[in-house]
Amino acid sequence: MWTYTFRRLGLAILTLWLASTLVFMVVLFIPGDPVATILGMDANPDVAEKLRHDLGLDRPPLERYFSWLAGVATGDLGTSIRYGISVGGLILKSLTLTLPIVLLSLMLATVIAVPLGILAARRAGGALDFAASLFALLGLALPSFWVGLMFIYLFAVNLGWLPSNGFPQKGWADPLNALKYLALPVLTIGLARSALLTRMVRGSLLEVLSQDYVRTARGKGLSERVVVNKHALKNAALPVVTVLGLEFAQLLIAAVVVEQVFGLPGLGSLALTGIQARDYPLVQGVVLVLAMFIVALNLVVDLLYGYLDPRVSYG
Amino acid sequence: MDNTLSVPAPKRRSSLGKLSPSFRVGGVIVLLVVLAALASLARPLQDPNRANFGKQFAPPSAEFWLGTDQLGRDLASRLLAGAHNALYVGLIAVGIGLVLGSLLGILAGYLGGWLDQIVMLGLEALYALPALLLALLLAAVFGPGAFSSMVAIGVAAVPAFARLARAGVLAVKAQPYVEAAQALGATSSRIMFRHVLPNILGPLIVQASLAFAGAILAEAALSYLGLGTQPPTASWGRMLREAQSYLAAGLSPYPSIWPGLAIALTVLGFNLMGDGLRDRLDPRAKT
Numbered sequence: 001m002w003t004y005t006f007r008r009l010g011l012a013i014l015t016l017w018l019a020s021t022l023v024f025m026v027v028l029f030i031p032g033d034p035v036a037t038i039l040g041m042d043a044n045p046d047v048a049e050k051l052r053h054d055l056g057l058d059r060p061p062l063e064r065y066f067s068w069l070a071g072v073a074t075g076d077l078g079t080s081i082r083y084g085i086s087v088g089g090l091i092l093k094s095l096t097l098t099l100p101i102v103l104l105s106l107m108l109a110t111v112i113a114v115p116l117g118i119l120a121a122r123r124a125g126g127a128l129d130f131a132a133s134l135f136a137l138l139g140l141a142l143p144s145f146w147v148g149l150m151f152i153y154l155f156a157v158n159l160g161w162l163p164s165n166g167f168p169q170k171g172w173a174d175p176l177n178a179l180k181y182l183a184l185p186v187l188t189i190g191l192a193r194s195a196l197l198t199r200m201v202r203g204s205l206l207e208v209l210s211q212d213y214v215r216t217a218r219g220k221g222l223s224e225r226v227v228v229n230k231h232a233l234k235n236a237a238l239p240v241v242t243v244l245g246l247e248f249a250q251l252l253i254a255a256v257v258v259e260q261v262f263g264l265p266g267l268g269s270l271a272l273t274g275i276q277a278r279d280y281p282l283v284q285g286v287v288l289v290l291a292m293f294i295v296a297l298n299l300v301v302d303l304l305y306g307y308l309d310p311r312v313s314y315g
Numbered sequence: 316m317d318n319t320l321s322v323p324a325p326k327r328r329s330s331l332g333k334l335s336p337s338f339r340v341g342g343v344i345v346l347l348v349v350l351a352a353l354a355s356l357a358r359p360l361q362d363p364n365r366a367n368f369g370k371q372f373a374p375p376s377a378e379f380w381l382g383t384d385q386l387g388r389d390l391a392s393r394l395l396a397g398a399h400n401a402l403y404v405g406l407i408a409v410g411i412g413l414v415l416g417s418l419l420g421i422l423a424g425y426l427g428g429w430l431d432q433i434v435m436l437g438l439e440a441l442y443a444l445p446a447l448l449l450a451l452l453l454a455a456v457f458g459p460g461a462f463s464s465m466v467a468i469g470v471a472a473v474p475a476f477a478r479l480a481r482a483g484v485l486a487v488k489a490q491p492y493v494e495a496a497q498a499l500g501a502t503s504s505r506i507m508f509r510h511v512l513p514n515i516l517g518p519l520i521v522q523a524s525l526a527f528a529g530a531i532l533a534e535a536a537l538s539y540l541g542l543g544t545q546p547p548t549a550s551w552g553r554m555l556r557e558a559q560s561y562l563a564a565g566l567s568p569y570p571s572i573w574p575g576l577a578i579a580l581t582v583l584g585f586n587l588m589g590d591g592l593r594d595r596l597d598p599r600a601k602t
Contacts, residue, residue, distance in 0.1 A: 011439065018440035026452045141528075141583040143535050146555060146575030149562060157565045164563055253447050257536050261559070272540060275454045283455035291443040298442075 005303060012299040017069075019291045023284050024068045028061060030280070038081060038278045054079065055281070077285035082277040087285035090270060095289075097167060098266035101185055101255050106248060108190030109197055114240075116194075117201025122228060124206055132198055139195015144254050148188040148261035155184060165263040185262045189254050193247055200243045205236040238309050245301030249294040256290070338591020344584030352402045355395035363388065363396040364547045372567035382569035384554070385561055394573055396549035401581060404465050404544070405530040411469025413523050416476025417512070423477070424484030425507050431481075438474040446471035446533045454542045464543035468533045472526045479522055483515030490514075517596035524589035528582045535578045551578050 030037065035052050056064045071077060077087040120132035156164030167181050168174065208214065209232055217227045256268035263269075267286055274282035355363070360380075367387030375382045381390040423434035444452075450467035457463050487493060488511070496506050537543035538552030546553060551574040558570035 014436060015439045015443055018436065019443045022440065022444065023452060026456050030456050137583065137586070138579075140586060141579045143532055143539075143552075143575060143578050143582075145536060145539050146571075146578065149555060149559060149571050149575070153562055153568055153571070157563065249445070253445055256447060257540060260540055268540075271451050272542075275451065275459065275542070278455065280455045283451055287444070287448045287451050290448055294443045294445070 004306060008299060008302055012295050015295050016292060019295070020069065020072050020288055021065075023288050023291070024065055027280055027284070034278075034280070051081070055081075072288065077288065078281040080274070080279055080282045080285075082273065082279040082282065087282050090282065091267065091285055091289050094265060094267045094270045096172065097264055098252075098255055098259065098268070101182055101189065101259070101264070101266065102248070102251050104182065104186045105189035105193060105251055105255065106244075108186055109194035109247070109251075110244070112190070112194040113197035113201055117198045118205060118228065118233070120198070120202045121205035121209065122224070124202075129202070132202060136195045136199040139192050139198075142192065144188055144192040145257050145261050147192060148185065148258050151184050151188055152261070167264050181262075181264070185255075185258050185264065188258050188261070189251060192254065193251055197240070197243065197247060200240055201236070204239045205232060208232045208236045238305065241304060241308060242301055245297050245304075248297045252290060252293055335591040335594045337587045338595065341584045341587025341589070341591055344580060345588055348398050348581050348584060349402065351395050352399040355392075355399045358392075360392035360395070361389040363392040363549045365389070372561070372570075374567070374569065381573050382567065384558065384570040385566075390570060390573055393549040393554060394551075394577055397551040397554060397574060397577060398581070400461075400544055400548060400550045401531050401534060401578075404461060404468070404534045405527050407465045408468035408530040408534070409472065409523055409526050411466065412472025412476050412526055413519065415469070416473040417480045417519055419473065420477035420480025420482075421484050421507050421511065421515075424481035425488065425503065425511065434477070435481075438477055441471070441474050444471070447536065450533075450537050450542050459542045459545065461544045461548070464534060464537040467537070468530050471533075472530070475526065476519060476522055479518045480515060483518060484511055487511050487514050521589055521593045521596055524585050524592055528585035528589065531578060531581050531585065535574075551575075 027034070034055070034057065035048050036043070039048055039051065052058050056067065059067075068078075075088055077091070079085065080087050080090055083090060116132055116135075120129040123129055152164040155162050162183050163181050164184065168177055170177070172178050205228075209228075214227060214232055217231045218224075222231075255266070256271070259266040259268040260272070267290065271283055271286040274280070274286065361367075365388060367383060367389075370379070370383055370387040371385055373379050373383040373387070379389050379391065381394065384390055384393070419434050419438075423431040446468045449471050450464050453463035453467050454460075484507075493506060493510055496510050501510075534543055534550070535552035535555075538550040539556045540552075541556060544550035544553050546557075554574040555571060558574075562568055562571040
């Protein structure tokens with residue numbers, strides 16, 4: 001188990017190193033002079049020279065690469081051109097918005113998907129099962145940002161129940177008010193992501209329910225509730241855990257897009273501001289942090305999977 | 316009525332009979348989208364970029380079947396042009412993913428050794444950079460545009476294709492016909508592309524259909540964020556981006572409704588087609 005954990009950890013670090021190298025290399029391909037692109041052609045030469053130095057463009061690429069890697073390893077992602085402050089600080093601040101959205105959406109998706117998936121599997125082929133399949137198909141096909149737009153039209157424009165845009169100045173100092181601004185985004189993302197999850201729970205449980213030990217449990221005369229809740233669910237949870245990990249990555253991406261629908265100043269809008277300002281240290285930082293989350297989650301899921309299922313070999 | 320159909324080509328009919336309902340429904344939807352894209356080239360309606368001032372936010376009518384947008388442009392015509400754009404971007408992106416991914420997967424699987432290790436590691440790293448992240452990077456460097464988004468979506472699709480191709484090669488490599496070809500002195504590249512590739516195509520085609528659905532969604536999201544197709548080219552995602560503020564102001568819901576339905580329908584079509592193809596082409600997959 002320990003060898004496996006260390007090997008898996010090593011792979012994750014190697015992956016991160018490769019990803020950060022990719023993120024670094026992109027800048028080498030900027031056509032023309034990046035400083036001229038950022039400041040415009042008729043920029044003050046002194047200002048241009050200072051920016052060139054700040055960005056490290058007056059140093060050879062290999063040296064820049066190593067200082068970038070050293071920065072990534074120590075959590076220093078450089079300085080934003082647009083804001084003039086540390087990229088890490090900007091990202092941390094937007095994470096206080098993006099992470100709650102992601103976590104709340106994941107909770108909502110699970111709360112919807114697990115009971116619905118179980119019900120659909122227990123009555124496989126029935127009307128509820130059909131409805132759940134339809135829900136899953138729709139969830140996969142409907143673009144989440146469009147669903148967000150429709151929610152704005154329904155809940156904010158027509159019914160006037162919830163705010164459609166922005167995040168209060170006071171932020172989390174007034175948590176209830178802050179949550180009101182997150183309600184529609186979380187509903188949008190959570191509903192969309194619960195679709196696939198429902199299908200996974202259903203499929204996984206159906207597979208387990210067809211196994212011999214479940215037949216034995218039924219043969220012993222156990223009630224269907226005990227068979228499902230006590231015997232089948234634990235084993236059916238395994239594939240679902242894997243999917244939850246992958247879901248988290250998808251959720252993160254969905255959150256970046258849906259934030260934009262509701263005008264929330266999270267990671268997504270930070271990256272988009274960066275692109276408009278050609279602030280590539282900022283964009284690189286956001287992309288790298290998101291990639292780190294994805295790698296870390298894959299790692300956690302792999303380790304958790306081995307822990308939950310003793311049959312998994314660590315070969 | 317029905318027996319007239321069964322007479323002429325019994326063999327073909329029996330193979331068609333095996334196609335699952337999801338493939339038929341998906342196929343019909345995809346066909347409709349393709350027809351819409353082709354029709355847009357013939358400009359059956361108004362020019363999608365023609366502004367009709369004084370006729371902004373018109374509801375659906377005989378003149379404008381689906382209504383007009385904030386510039387009075389015909390939504391039906393823009394929707395057709397959007398189909399063309401979506402299929403074009405999807406085709407290029409899936410093409411990049413399919414060709415690059417299959418090539419890497421076949422090479423890694425067939426040649427094995429250190430090449431295999433390096434390719435697999437590279438794919439692992441790419442997994443950490445989904446299409447949106449690649450698109451953000453490319454847009455920061457080259458500026459936003461259809462090109463950046465196509466490349467980003469295509470490259471992000473590479474790992475899935477490569478893994479499928481590699482797994483297929485590993486399964487096929489030990490088959491007697493590959494051994495026979497090796498014994499006959501065929502070169503590695505001939506074996507890989509003449510003997511192995513045709514036998515692992517099934518799962519790759521299934522993945523291409525599913526990846527197409529993903530590419531349409533990704534393109535719409537990127538264009539919605541302003542990272543993809545640029546104005547005035549009609550793109551479903553871009554249409555939603557432009558319509559949003561007018562929707563929130565309660566002006567007209569139509570410019571926000573149709574593009575979303577078009578995206579959903581197209582994605583549904585490719586997903587259903589992929590599911591149906593899997594039942595048919597991928598013998599290992601369970602239904």
